[in-house]
Amino acid sequence: MIKIIAKNYVKKDKKEDFLKLAKELILESRKEGGCIAYDIYESTDGKCLTFIEEWRDEEAIKSHNNSTHFTTIVPKLGEFIDGEMDVALYKKIDL
């Protein structure tokens, strides 16, 4: 399983625009076979909107990155943020 954390510093006054599109992206992504979880969180300081996702494997992420909802919505989200989306992929460490 792979977790993705994608952090966004959303431009002032663009939060509602960002969330409207993010909702569309999330609802479509959740329909994909390899999607285990896909949610959005707001930092308690109000500065960031961050996607936290869980995918079955790398193949599922590849397919997601090529989906129409991803390739059309993610560039639009980029217009509402400062800088670039900070994306990291993670695997859990067994203790």
Add this chain to the structure above:
Amino acid sequence: MIKIIAKNYVKKDKKEDFLKLAKELILESRKEGGCIAYDIYESTDGKCLTFIEEWRDEEAIKSHNNSTHFTTIVPKLGEFIDGEMDVALYKKIDL
């Protein structure tokens, strides 16, 4: 519920030292009443070790931050990383 994401750029050759202490911190933290989840993840590019935690409420985080395991282990973890731990607190947005 509050999620904490605490990202660490671990110094070269210090990964094992970091993980040994991180394991101690995680196992003690999981015993706390307000701890819902506490895990550590490695980024797929091998650069970061990131704690992903879930806490019942702000009170539980306050208590955690004052615990002996937190106040003794976290400063030691700081010796094994480049820069400072990048910590963000999050609340889930209902779609």
